[in-house]
Amino acid sequence: MATPMMAKPEQGSASGPTVWKAFLGGEWRDSSNGATATLIDPSTGEVIGTVPKCTRADAKAAVDAAREAFDKGPWPRMKPKERAAVLQKVAELLVANQEALSLLETRNAGKPIRQSSLFDMGLAAEHMGYFAELATSVRWHQKISQPDYEGTIGTVVKEPMGVCAGITPWNLPILMAVWKAGPALAAGNTCVLKPASLTPLTTLELAKLFEQAGLPKGALSVVTGSGEEVGDTLLTHPGVDKVSFTGSTEVGRTVLAKSSLTVKRTTMELGGKSANIILPDADLEKATDGALFGIFLHCGQLCESGSRLLVPAKEQEKIVARLVEKARRIRIGLTQDYETDLGPLVSDGQRTRVEGYIQYGLDQGAKLSFGGNRPDRPELRKGFYLRPTIFSGVTPDMRIAQDEIFGPVLSVVPYENVDQAVEIANSTIFGLAAAVWSEKEAKATRVAERLRAGTVWINDYHMLSCHAPRGGYKQSGIGRELGENALEDYLETKHFFYGRESPLIPIARALVVPPAAKGGNEQPPAA
Numbered sequence: 001m002a003t004p005m006m007a008k009p010e011q012g013s014a015s016g017p018t019v020w021k022a023f024l025g026g027e028w029r030d031s032s033n034g035a036t037a038t039l040i041d042p043s044t045g046e047v048i049g050t051v052p053k054c055t056r057a058d059a060k061a062a063v064d065a066a067r068e069a070f071d072k073g074p075w076p077r078m079k080p081k082e083r084a085a086v087l088q089k090v091a092e093l094l095v096a097n098q099e100a101l102s103l104l105e106t107r108n109a110g111k112p113i114r115q116s117s118l119f120d121m122g123l124a125a126e127h128m129g130y131f132a133e134l135a136t137s138v139r140w141h142q143k144i145s146q147p148d149y150e151g152t153i154g155t156v157v158k159e160p161m162g163v164c165a166g167i168t169p170w171n172l173p174i175l176m177a178v179w180k181a182g183p184a185l186a187a188g189n190t191c192v193l194k195p196a197s198l199t200p201l202t203t204l205e206l207a208k209l210f211e212q213a214g215l216p217k218g219a220l221s222v223v224t225g226s227g228e229e230v231g232d233t234l235l236t237h238p239g240v241d242k243v244s245f246t247g248s249t250e251v252g253r254t255v256l257a258k259s260s261l262t263v264k265r266t267t268m269e270l271g272g273k274s275a276n277i278i279l280p281d282a283d284l285e286k287a288t289d290g291a292l293f294g295i296f297l298h299c300g301q302l303c304e305s306g307s308r309l310l311v312p313a314k315e316q317e318k319i320v321a322r323l324v325e326k327a328r329r330i331r332i333g334l335t336q337d338y339e340t341d342l343g344p345l346v347s348d349g350q351r352t353r354v355e356g357y358i359q360y361g362l363d364q365g366a367k368l369s370f371g372g373n374r375p376d377r378p379e380l381r382k383g384f385y386l387r388p389t390i391f392s393g394v395t396p397d398m399r400i401a402q403d404e405i406f407g408p409v410l411s412v413v414p415y416e417n418v419d420q421a422v423e424i425a426n427s428t429i430f431g432l433a434a435a436v437w438s439e440k441e442a443k444a445t446r447v448a449e450r451l452r453a454g455t456v457w458i459n460d461y462h463m464l465s466c467h468a469p470r471g472g473y474k475q476s477g478i479g480r481e482l483g484e485n486a487l488e489d490y491l492e493t494k495h496f497f498y499g500r501e502s503p504l505i506p507i508a509r510a511l512v513v514p515p516a517a518k519g520g521n522e523q524p525p526a527a
């Protein structure tokens with residue numbers, strides 16, 4: 001059963017720095033060398049606290065504990081309904097703890113509290129409940145017919161895969177942790193999570209909820225630390241059977257290469273440069289609202305963000321004017337203010353990177369129609385803020401139309417006809433998501449069918465259902481998450497072949513085991 005959406009939390013106040021520990025093999029521990037990493041609130045620049053900067057030895061210990069828990073522990077051998085009960089309890093605890101978790105997500109990831117509460121925490125609880133349901137829906141044993149071998153019986157068996165490593169990004173910490181740990185554990189695997197170095201806190205809190213819900217020791221670890229130490233160990237450790245990674249395409253290539261050394265199964269959701277197409281007959285009021293929501297939710301730091309807005313060339317000036325008028329009303333503010341629409345970027349380094357792309361746009365001849373600079377309000381100066389930015393007159397070959405910027409930068413690209421719009425939409429290496437706006441649903445659907453993207457919204461954007469598969473075409477990923485088959489990528493498939501009365505079996509055996517000659521006891525010829 002899906003859990004309810006979270007209620008609006010009271011506005012929180014920042015507390016002092018806190019010291020967190022890593023969750024290694026069921027125990028809360030410091031890193032083996034005592035090293036720590038300091039975490040910063042992107043909205044204020046204040047220190048939130050510290051987490052262990054775990055070593056390769058720590059990551060190896062977590063994998064070894066997961067291996068032990070899988071090979072000898074109770075979790076893989078529990079009944080599906082027993083595993084489902086643990087996951088459902090976690091979903092309920094996510095609801096019960098939503099206010100504290102929303103505030104922590106806001107302080108660590110720089111999200112407006114309204115988004116953390118209503119979007120991130122609501123979906124995390126709902127999706128964990130969904131994975132609990134899936135745990136009991138798997139056809140673990142299925143008899144099959146084998147007409148090519150009359151008289152035999154076949155059974156297809158689903159089994160847990162083993163130790164699953166989940167490597168999550170910094171933009172959706174709690175939700176991505178649920179997407180990795182939820183299906184892995186529901187299928188009976190054990191799991192090691194490596195959260196992003198910048199935003200590990202709600203993942204550590206999720207581990208506490210699993211502990212509280214009764215998950216057996218060793219079935220889940222959360223190892224905080226760098227990709228070079230922790231991530232590399234998970235990718236190359238022979239005890240890890242599967243890796244699920246969400247992040248940039250550039251890093252995804254490294255993940256795929258290193259995982260291939262031990263032929264690990266992989267699921268990867270990578271980068272995007274999503275095209276948001278306004279057709280000539282679209283309702284411009286709805287379409288421009290959708291375009292701004294598509295790019296500026298979480299400051300453009302979502303892999304499916306609608307960073308390319310494709311508009312009819314004849315309508316470009318009118319559409320851009322409407323976008324600018326609405327963008328002026330977007331409220332930039334401190335993230336703990338419930339009225340804030342747009343928060344900061346996750347770090348000063350990310351802001352500098354985005355500012356570099358704004359300069360690329362200017363250098364290549366795009367018109368800066370709005371924003372492009374930092375807000376000058378005194379209370380925002382210590383945070384990593386950047387005003388929403390709109391470029392117009394963008395051509396498909398410009399860097400701001402090809403590269404994943406991961407920031408609040410919208411590129412408005414004009415097109416002459418629908419065929420050209422589709423061609424432009426499909427002209428990047430990415431294929432994660434897209435959208436089409438039209439008053440005629442059938443017309444929009446025909447355009448959507450031509451787009452090389454894993455998700456296409458029609459007259460909407462960012463809507464997310466746990467019942468629908470999610471993943472990308474081209475270099476936007478491998479495999480799918482969510483949907484009724486979400487557990488399939490965490491299961492092995494085995495076939496039991498029962499030979500009984502088939503007349504073909506003696507014939508097949510005679511290929512290598514010839515029948516004894518009459519008279520018997522004949523000696524083989526001398527070599």
